[in-house]
Amino acid sequence: MGTDLRTMLDDLVGQALQCHAPTREQALDLLASNDDDLLDVVAAGGRVRRHFFGNRVKLNLIINMKSGLCPENCSYCSQRSGSGAGILKYNWIDPVAASDTADRAVASGVKRLCLVASGRGPSDRDISRVAEMVRVIKERHPDLEVCTSLGLLTSERAGRLLTAGVSAYNHNLNTSEANYRKICSTHAFADRVDTVGVAHDAGLSPCSGAIFGIGETDDEIVDLAFDLRKLEPDSVPINFLIPFEGTPLGDEWQLTPQRCLRILALFRFFFPDTEVRIAGGRELHLRTLQPLGLHLANCIFLGDYLTSEGQAGSADLQMISDAGFVVEGRDEETLPQSRRDLVSLRRRGPGTDVPANA
Numbered sequence: 001m002g003t004d005l006r007t008m009l010d011d012l013v014g015q016a017l018q019c020h021a022p023t024r025e026q027a028l029d030l031l032a033s034n035d036d037d038l039l040d041v042v043a044a045g046g047r048v049r050r051h052f053f054g055n056r057v058k059l060n061l062i063i064n065m066k067s068g069l070c071p072e073n074c075s076y077c078s079q080r081s082g083s084g085a086g087i088l089k090y091n092w093i094d095p096v097a098a099s100d101t102a103d104r105a106v107a108s109g110v111k112r113l114c115l116v117a118s119g120r121g122p123s124d125r126d127i128s129r130v131a132e133m134v135r136v137i138k139e140r141h142p143d144l145e146v147c148t149s150l151g152l153l154t155s156e157r158a159g160r161l162l163t164a165g166v167s168a169y170n171h172n173l174n175t176s177e178a179n180y181r182k183i184c185s186t187h188a189f190a191d192r193v194d195t196v197g198v199a200h201d202a203g204l205s206p207c208s209g210a211i212f213g214i215g216e217t218d219d220e221i222v223d224l225a226f227d228l229r230k231l232e233p234d235s236v237p238i239n240f241l242i243p244f245e246g247t248p249l250g251d252e253w254q255l256t257p258q259r260c261l262r263i264l265a266l267f268r269f270f271f272p273d274t275e276v277r278i279a280g281g282r283e284l285h286l287r288t289l290q291p292l293g294l295h296l297a298n299c300i301f302l303g304d305y306l307t308s309e310g311q312a313g314s315a316d317l318q319m320i321s322d323a324g325f326v327v328e329g330r331d332e333e334t335l336p337q338s339r340r341d342l343v344s345l346r347r348r349g350p351g352t353d354v355p356a357n358a
């Protein structure tokens with residue numbers, strides 16, 4: 001490793017421990033660093049990860065409540081309008097089926113359920129369905145975190161989700177504003193930014209991340225990281241393209257395991273005290289280097305994804321243990337204290353004896 005890179009990595013670690021973002025130049029240099037220097041990059045990101053999250057790995061599980069037949073045309077998505085991918089297609093699953101899946105997830109150490117439905121956004125009726133599903137799940141597992149990912153959201157519907165017991169809302173920015181126009185024409189980057197803001201303002205913990213390997217340049221990756229930082233997400237899922245046959249990006253294999261790790265390191269430096277999750281495409285793109293990803297991300301999805309299968313959940317758990325990490329307990333806080341203090345839980349106004357703050 002050259003002196004320049006060593007100095008830059010030390011600077012990045014120092015900045016991250018103060019929760020300061022990389023500069024554009026540092027970010028681009030990190031993405032352009034050599035494969036020979038990969039372990040130094042991972043070690044630097046790992047120092048930040050361990051500072052804020054120790055050796056804990058949080059486990060999330062995806063439940064695809066409604067699969068396929070989406071009217072939107074996100075080109076990376078197997079559920080898009082006109083998709084020829086041979087995925088499962090079904091309408092809303094039964095709350096009991098979701099709850100049975102939650103039972104299995106809890107037994108494997110899962111802390112957060114991500115309830116996902118394809119579509120542009122939920123109707124009022126969809127929100128009622130999801131609320132019932134959350135009620136049934138929470139009846140059996142009151143301490144399980146529930147996140148929903150239902151598309152574009154209005155404030156009123158966000159409020160209904162919060163009341164139903166949903167604690168977080170996922171809506172990914174996916175790629176830079178410049179690249180967004182090339183991957184989707186049915187909604188805009190700004191729509192996605194708005195929905196993350198709506199969820200945030202409603203009191204839902206914002207989860208927003210990205211997908212890589214869809215033609216983005218290094219500059220666009222950095223643009224996206226800066227835009228995401230402005231939204232102050234509590235969690236940032238990092239997806240790597242799963243190239244489904246029958247979708248426009250079905251032949252795109254632009255990533256190497258090394259590049260995936262540099263991207264994960266970059267996002268750890270941009271989001272030092274935020275949950276960074278390795279999401280879809282982990283097995284496909286990190287392959288045998290998956291355990292190194294755990295030194296950067298503090299969360300993974302256990303088992304399967306929305307429409308494709310992941311490695312066995314038992315293999316995920318074995319990997320965590322072999323790499324020297326432990327599964328985060330449901331009674332442990334994920335975000336560091338300094339970060340949780342940013343959110344003041346309301347203890348005045350409706351529902352309390354204290355007058356409203358008005």
Ligand code: SF4
Pocket residue numbers: 070071072073074077078079080081117118119120151
């Ligand atoms: S990413 Fe979401 S909105 Fe886009 S096509 Fe897929 S399911 Fe529809």
